[in-house]
Structure formats: structure tokens, C-alpha cells
Amino acid sequence: MKLKDLVNRFSLDVLAGEGALDQEVTAGYCGDLLSDVMANAEKGTVWITIQRHQNIVAVALLKELAAILLANGHQPDPETVEKARGEGIPLLASSLAAYQLAGKLYEAGIQ
Amino acid sequence: MKRFKTDLHIHSCLSPCGDLDMSPKRIVERSREVGLDIIALCDHNSAENVEPTIRAGKAAGIQVLAGMEINSKEEVHALAIFDQASQALSMQEIVYRALKGTNRPEFFGEQVRANEYDEVEGFNDRLLIGALDLSFDRIVHEIHRLGGLCIASHVDRPSFSLVSQLGFVPPGVRLDAVEVSDPRWAGTGGRSILEDLGLPVVTSSDAHFLKDIGRRVSFFRMETATVEELCLALQKKSGRTVEI
Numbered sequence: 001m002k003l004k005d006l007v008n009r010f011s012l013d014v015l016a017g018e019g020a021l022d023q024e025v026t027a028g029y030c031g032d033l034l035s036d037v038m039a040n041a042e043k044g045t046v047w048i049t050i051q052r053h054q055n056i057v058a059v060a061l062l063k064e065l066a067a068i069l070l071a072n073g074h075q076p077d078p079e080t081v082e083k084a085r086g087e088g089i090p091l092l093a094s095s096l097a098a099y100q101l102a103g104k105l106y107e108a109g110i111q
Numbered sequence: 112m113k114r115f116k117t118d119l120h121i122h123s124c125l126s127p128c129g130d131l132d133m134s135p136k137r138i139v140e141r142s143r144e145v146g147l148d149i150i151a152l153c154d155h156n157s158a159e160n161v162e163p164t165i166r167a168g169k170a171a172g173i174q175v176l177a178g179m180e181i182n183s184k185e186e187v188h189a190l191a192i193f194d195q196a197s198q199a200l201s202m203q204e205i206v207y208r209a210l211k212g213t214n215r216p217e218f219f220g221e222q223v224r225a226n227e228y229d230e231v232e233g234f235n236d237r238l239l240i241g242a243l244d245l246s247f248d249r250i251v252h253e254i255h256r257l258g259g260l261c262i263a264s265h266v267d268r269p270s271f272s273l274v275s276q277l278g279f280v281p282p283g284v285r286l287d288a289v290e291v292s293d294p295r296w297a298g299t300g301g302r303s304i305l306e307d308l309g310l311p312v313v314t315s316s317d318a319h320f321l322k323d324i325g326r327r328v329s330f331f332r333m334e335t336a337t338v339e340e341l342c343l344a345l346q347k348k349s350g351r352t353v354e355i
Contacts (some may be wrong), residue, residue, distance in 0.1 A: 033185070033186050033242070034186060034242070035184075035241060035242035038212075038241075051267055051270060052270060053270035053271065055240065055270075056241075058218045058219055061218050062215060062218045067350065
């Protein structure tokens with residue numbers, strides 16, 4: 001499934017990386033500890049988190065993740081948005097909690 | 112008794128997120144410009160720029176304490192502050208044993224080891240931004256064992272803080288103080304959280320850029336710039352005090 005399909009289907013807010021929504025999402029991961037995500041998330045992952053610090057962008061770049069998805073209505077720090085825009089990394093947001101988002105994405109075929 | 116204008120949380124160019132202008136020499140020069148008496152150099156998971164900063168501090172008339180900002184397994188940031196560089200370097204050995212990975216400067220930033228003459232000595236290739244495979248409790252214990260002071264960093268922030276990651280101080284852990292980034296928080300939204308924590312409160316700049324040094328300071332009323340005196344001031348003992 002493409003990132004833009006997920007954005008449309010689940011009404012996700014796109015806060016950065018509008019130009020990179022055409023890519024394929026191949027996996028999902030939930031986590032708020034950066035060290036855990038660095039160790040376990042694979043390339044092409046949509047990463048669901050409530051972590052707002054700008055280091056999430058560095059982690060997404062390092063691991064070649066498809067997108068960062070902020071759950072539960074959390075808004076990123078201004079530096080995070082700026083950095084994600086600069087790097088062209090999709091930064092998405094939803095008012096749904098991580099558990100609900102993960103369930104919906106799993107049902108949609110990202111398994 | 113003297114009044115020391117103190118900034119206990121300054122990063123140098125060794126921290127991947129620290130500006131490259133944050134050399135030991137320029138840090139102490141800027142500290143002097145803004146009227147600081149005491150600073151602590153606290154780079155992420157490393158004390159390799161502490162010795163040159165102490166030497167530069169002697170030349171500039173600034174008291175430099177030997178520090179480090181350690182990132183626990185739970186991603187809680189804690190300041191470890193020592194009198195001597197040798198103590199910080201002993202702590203660094205413990206930190207390095209528990210820190211895995213290699214830095215990727217293109218993602219996280221350069222990690223520059225500098226000398227006191229504003230020259231580059233080399234680069235640290237460890238993943239200093241990383242989290243240790245050591246619990247917060249254990250880190251606090253090790254800091255105290257080596258004679259240091261442990262302050263939980265920026266407890267008013269939503270990331271990498273004792274409050275965001277663990278919610279409260281774990282039973283049996285003896286912290287010396289908590290740091291707030293914004294002193295106004297202590298009187299408003301953070302008041303009840305700080306009351307629950309029941310610990311002395313300091314504020315410091317967490318400077319990553321020269322212009323931010325001394326942006327937040329704590330005033331210690333004490334005899335000398337030592338960890339022992341800082342502890343007395345935090346506990347408001349023997350006539351010592353701290354104000355933010």
C-alpha cells in the first residue's frame with residue numbers, strides 16, 4: 001500500500017514530506033524509545049509514536065523509514081517539523097491512539 | 112559566603128547536536144562574558160572535552176566542573192557532575208561499556224574532540240546520541256559511588272526526562288536535584304509535579320549554541336565551587352542555599 005492511500009483512508013494530517021507520499025509502505029512499528037526503534041524498525045516502515053523530539057527525524061532517516069506517524073493528537077516540536085521538511089521525511093499525525101492506529105493499519109494489510 | 116552564578120548544563124562540539132562553535136575555549140570565554148562563575152560541561156555520554164575545558168576555564172577565570180549528560184536505558188537524561196576530570200572519566204568508562212553503535216555524522220552530527228586552543232584533536236565515532244544498556248537507577252548509583260552529583264535533566268520537557276519516561280523517581284533512588292528548562296513551569300503547570308518529586312530544583316541553559324550559555328542560571332550561595340558545597344546548597348544546609 002502506498003503512503004498516500006493510508007493518508008486518505010485514515011484522514012491523517014500531513015505535517016511534512018508531502019512530496020514523498022508516493023512510496024510503498026511495507027511494514028509498521030510502534031515505539032516511543034528511540035533506541036528500540038533504531039534496533040528493530042525496518043526499511044519502508046510506518047512508525048507510530050508519541051515521541052515529538054526532533055531526533056525522531058534522524059532515526060527515520062537512518063533506518064530509511066517510510067513515515068513517522070504521531071498518535072493520540074500529539075503535535076511535534078517546531079524543530080521536528082522544520083527538520084522533517086528539510087529532509088523530505090513524511091511526518092503524519094492522527095488523533096487516534098497508537099493501539100487503534102496499529103489495528104487499522106494491520107487490517108489494511110500492513111502486517 | 113559567596114554567591115555563584117552557575118550554569119550546570121552546557122554541551123560542547125563533542126555532542127552530536129552541539130554547535131561546532133562550542134569549543135572549550137569559546138565556551139569559557141562566552142561564560143565569562145555573561146558573568147558566570149561556575150559551569151559544568153555535560154556532553155551526551157562522554158567527558159572527552161572536559162579536561163581541555165577545565166584548562167581553558169583556568170585561563171579565563173571560570174570554574175569548570177567535570178560533567179556528562181547520560182542517557183539511560185529508559186531514555187532518561189541525567190547530569191553527572193564531578194569535581195575532577197578523573198572522576199568523570201571513570202564514569203565515562205562505565206558509560207562506554209554500556210553504549211553500543213557507531214555515530215553517523217550525516218544523520219546525527221559531528222562529534223569533535225577539541226583542545227583548549229580552539230583546535231580539533233579528532234572525532235569520537237561512538238553513537239553518543241544513543242541510550243545505554245544501563246538503568247536509570249544503576250546510573251544514579253554509579254555517579255554517587257564515584258563521588259558525583261546527579262541531577263535529572265529538563266524534567267519539564269516531554270522527551271528524555273525523568274517525568275516523561277518514568278513518571279516519578281523510582282523507590283530507593285536518591286537524586287540530588289531536578290533541572291527545569293523554564294523556571295516559570297515550577298510556579299505554574301509543574302508545581303504539583305515538583306511537589307510530588309520533593310527534590311531541590313535548579314535551572315540551567317542546556318546550551319548547544321554559544322548564544323544560549325547562561326540563558327538560564329541558578330545562584331548558589333556557598334563557600335567554594337565544589338560538589339560537596341553544591342550538595343549542601345541544594346539541601347539548604349549549613350547556611351548554603353540555591354535560588355533559581
